[in-house]
Amino acid sequence: MAESVRRLLGKPGAVDLRPYTKLLSAIEAEEDGLRELDDTELTDRAIELGTGDLPYGRDDLVSLCAVGREAARRALDERPFDVQLLGVMSLLDGHVAEMATGEGKTLTGALAAAGFALRGRRVHVMSVNDYLARRDAEWMKPLYGMLGVTVGWITEDSTTEQRRAAYSCDVTYAPVSELGFDVLRDRMVTDIADRVVPEPHVAIIDEADSVLVDEARVPLVLAGAAERVDADVEMADIVRALKPRMHYEIDGEGRNVQLTDAGIDAVEKALGGVDLYAEDESSLLPQVNLALHAHVLLQRDVHYVVRDGEVRIINESRGRIALLQRWPDGLQAAVEAKEKVAVSETGEVLDSITVQSLILRYPTRAGMTGTAMAVAEQLREFYELEVAVIPSNKPNVREDHGTHLFATREEKEDALIEEVEEVHATGRPILIGTQDVAESERLAERLRKAGLECVVLNAKNDADEAAIIAEAGTHGAITVSTQMAGRGTDIRLGGSDMADRDRVVEAGGLYVMGYGRYPSSRLDGQLRGRAGRQGDPGDSVFFVSMDDDVVVNNASETSGYSTDDRGEITDPAWLSMVDHAQRVAEGQLLEVHRNTWRYNQLIDVQRDVVLEHRELVLTGDEGDRHIKKDRPEKHAELVEEVGEEAVADAARLITLYHLDRGWTDHNAFLSELREGIHLRFLGRRDPLDEFNRDAVPVFKGFLDDARSRAAESFEELEVEDGALDVSEVGVKRPSMTWTYMVHDHPFSSALEAVAGRLKGLMGNKGNK
């Protein structure tokens, strides 16, 4: 079979592309006819395709692709390649299209969005940030216009009116977080007219693996009534004086830390001789633990940077500052105390939604990314999504070399620098991917000492990302970068203007070097994918040492190898051990994801019950009816004085208030319960069972409680100046709300990792 044909059939385990490839010649056959139409006729042709339902029948699908292709050619001066049309068809079937860097996912996504929109579906194209939401919407607007489809976009700064306008378009581009925050705010409205988000239909998710897998667990939070907590600087100073191993121990994966007996003694003494375990000191131990976590597990320039007097979290999978993110509860304040910066605002959590729950609201889901196959199992398990591996337009000629494994980090670094020197001498641009900010700075320093000038890109200067990446393909450039794998700017060979392209191509293209393997092969793949864009030449290679985190934390064996005189371990068995260690790390992340999902499922079920009831109160007379039944005399008395409508309004507001108040309190209870579960887990009971055992009965009386509280408040209502003022009976909504994302909590992930490990151990025993 010819290579070009085989490439179009698809990969084993992925969606079969044959039904799509079969249509390509029919699509092409329509092209000449369409070229003869004027623009209005072309738009009319697109609109005609709007009759009928989804999925498109064969002929309509062919016409849609042909019309879309012609519209893109006219509106954007880009004629979609066959492979992009394969992507469009897989998105329309609700799959995740895996398309390599630079293959034109933006256009692919837009054509699919238009396809859904023409058949009456509202489409939300989810981006990872404001910049991309706006850029992609504006870029694709002429195309949508020619297809008779309206498009809008939302960013963090959008006003309520702008949001409403954007949502009323057929296609709306928005960052995932803003969509989530709008959903949360809508859940709190007391007047239907204040809602902004329409009923969800179709989600097309850009960077799908990162959003659906890496960020799936991130809760988006709506908080109210901001308050300030004082930084516990004293506690931060006390734990700073503790010594590792003597006063505290860190677990093998660096996910948890615990005081030793000597540590407990030292802290008790430093606090003036208290007993940390005494009942009346029960708030002290959690504070010590928070300070200890902040001090030991969260490292500056690895997990966060301090910029402009603020602690800013680094997103692990993207390497960028995670805007709007904070650690939960006291942990954020503990890190701020550690760094001696002002404590940021905190507030009462009104409600939250995980990215995963947000996306599961959409009956139709599809996505695009450069790396999806590696998480195919999770996409199927959590979202019922299949992956369609779309071949590249031009064959990929990048050479992916294996891994060089060294005994120590020093030997790895020496070998890497030697290789940089050699490759640099040929003029090839080099991109070195590091794991964290501190590492990128240390490596850059060593390169400079060796006379190799380089540019560093990490979370500290991520604002310069576009400019740095644009020039990373310049002749002789050396760029050291943390995992800034997200999309945005291409690395063009020969620099941004490609002036020197021929010389760089001649030299062999971009040379990508990984300074250590990432905790997932997907991140490795994203780094490799920086080279070999659109058929460019390029190479990729990884340098690993036995003391890299991914090896130390996950390898079953770490001694007994032999090395050559440069310290390199060439035995293939040890090289496969590195792959194995990475798979163990991936497995752990999956287990954490699964566990969090299980917790959230129960919470989601309870939330749905509340929301369903809330909807009846908001849109109907449920609140008034209940109150009338529970407090008939008071009800009649007030109706007499102010009329039915005013009483029904007050009953609605009071009932909504008590439902929301109750939910906020229940939420706080659930998160406390979950945090506390790990203590009970030490008693070897399944934490999830424990959680359910406690969370279910507490929720049982929820609606009844809210109802009786509403009745009590109603009883106290008084008529003043001929009107009812519900704020007089304590019905006050937060004067302002604010939104943020909760960053992964080391406690719970530690707990979940332990749970996963134990389960693994038990499983192994069972197999013997």
Ligand SMILES: Nc1ncnc2c1ncn2[C@@H]1O[C@H](COP(=O)(O)OP(=O)(O)OP(=O)(O)O)[C@@H](O)[C@H]1O
């Ligand atoms: N059919 C086409 N013909 C010509 N140029 C195209 C076509 N499709 C896309 N392009 C161009 O290819 C470049 C990459 O497109 P885009 O940014 O959408 O890629 P991507 O797949 O999202 O890449 P990344 O993974 O880096 O984000 C853009 O400059 C775009 O204009």
